[in-house]
Amino acid sequence: MxxxxxxxxxxxxxxxxxxxxxxxxxxxxxxxxxxxxxxxxxxxxxxxxxxxxxxxxxxxxxxxxxxxxxxxxxxxxxxxxxxxxxxxxxxxxxxxxxxxxxxFLSGAITFDPLVNQIDGLLASKLVLLDSIISNIDRTPKNPNLLIWNKELWIIDNGASFYFHHNWSTWENHLTRSFPLIKDHVLLAQATQLPAAAKSIELSLLPEKIVDIIANIPEDWLINEGDTLSPDEMRAAYILYLTTKLSMIDVLAKEAQDAR
Incomplete structure (x- = not known):
């Protein structure tokens, strides 16, 4: 659906x-x-x-x-x-x-962790999301977050899923955790990681994941040099994401330990 x-x-x-x-x-x-x-x-x-x-x-x-x-x-x-x-x-x-x-969020300002305090559950959700999608680019140097109308807005997830730049080894990434979470701009404010993990599990049901992946334009999945077909890539993204979600307690513990 x-x-x-x-x-x-x-x-x-x-x-x-x-x-x-x-x-x-x-x-x-x-x-x-x-x-x-x-x-x-x-x-x-x-x-x-x-x-x-x-x-x-x-x-x-x-x-x-x-x-x-x-x-x-x-x-x-x-x-x-x-x-x-x-x-x-x-x-x-x-x-x-x-x-x-x-x-385009006109008038938005860049998030500053020294100035902007974020709700602990919201910060925890974003930390875990970035663990799931292996986003290496949400650091204090480059938060990729905006404040608009006094609320936190998420932008720039383009550095995520770095496994897809080399499909021949993508399966090696399936069960890895995400140690780079130690550099996350919101880690210090992520005070509710267990509650965030529960909330994410309830929101990202398998059919939701399938729905999102089904909406990737076919044209974007065709690149010279890729070893997988578009259908195989969709299946790979789904397997990767469902595997990460099944490990969410491990990812939450890793983030907690890094805090």
């Missing part, structure tokens, strides 16, 4: 690049009148970063965290032809087709 409702929109205006992002995302306007942060398929980590962004964002939403709306964004070839900056021109050229957008 497909319960996700991911909209597809067309890019109608390239507004400005976001230089602080390593992959040069951009603020764009879509044909629905809204502004989005566009993540490009032609950027460094390619379509796999979009897949990680999509799964991570929808998992966060499923466990009750705040994530900007995720949309699929069609980019046509007209934008590269009028762009004077060569680097951006190439990026636009290599990104024609389906990309990923996140609703």
């Amino acid at each position: 497909n319960t996700l409702d991911i909209r597809t929109v067309d890019v109608v205006q390239y507004v400005t690049p976001l230089r602080e992002g390593g992959s040069l995302p951009a603020i764009v306007k879509a044909n629905d009148g809204f502004m989005y942060v566009l993540k490009f398929r032609g950027a460094g980590q390619g379509k796999k970063a979009l897949i990680a962004e999509f799964i991570g964002g929808e998992f966060a939403r499923a466990i009750g965290l705040k994530v900007p709306e995720v949309v699929f964004m069609n980019l046509d070839d007209s934008f590269s032809k009028t762009e004077p900056d060569e680097e951006i021109q190439d990026l636009l050229k290599f990104s024609v087709g389906l990309n990923l957008g996140l609703h």
Whole structure:
């Protein structure tokens, strides 16, 4: 049963690049009148970063965290032809087709762990989510979190699932824990890890996982050099995620010990 409702929109205006992002995302306007942060398929980590962004964002939403709306964004070839900056021109050229957008939170500020106090259960949920999806990029140096309307919003999950950059060894990652959680920006505030683990187990039921993975665009699962077919990749993501969820008490203990 497909319960996700991911909209597809067309890019109608390239507004400005976001230089602080390593992959040069951009603020764009879509044909629905809204502004989005566009993540490009032609950027460094390619379509796999979009897949990680999509799964991570929808998992966060499923466990009750705040994530900007995720949309699929069609980019046509007209934008590269009028762009004077060569680097951006190439990026636009290599990104024609389906990309990923996140609703732009105008006026949001970057989360600062020294200033922003977060509810202990919420912090614990995010710590465990990042353990499950093996997100190596939520550190004090680069929190990838925003404060908007006095609430915490989750962005940038593109560095998750690093196993999918080499499908020939992905099964080695199945039962590993996530020691890098020791560097997580919210670890100190994650005071309710056992309660968060219970809550996540109840939210991420097997059918929810299957639903999210089923919504990954087929096109994103086709890459030169990949040894698995798109269907095999979907099955791999599902097995990886269900295995991690079955280990959630182990992950919670690892995070607790790291605290």
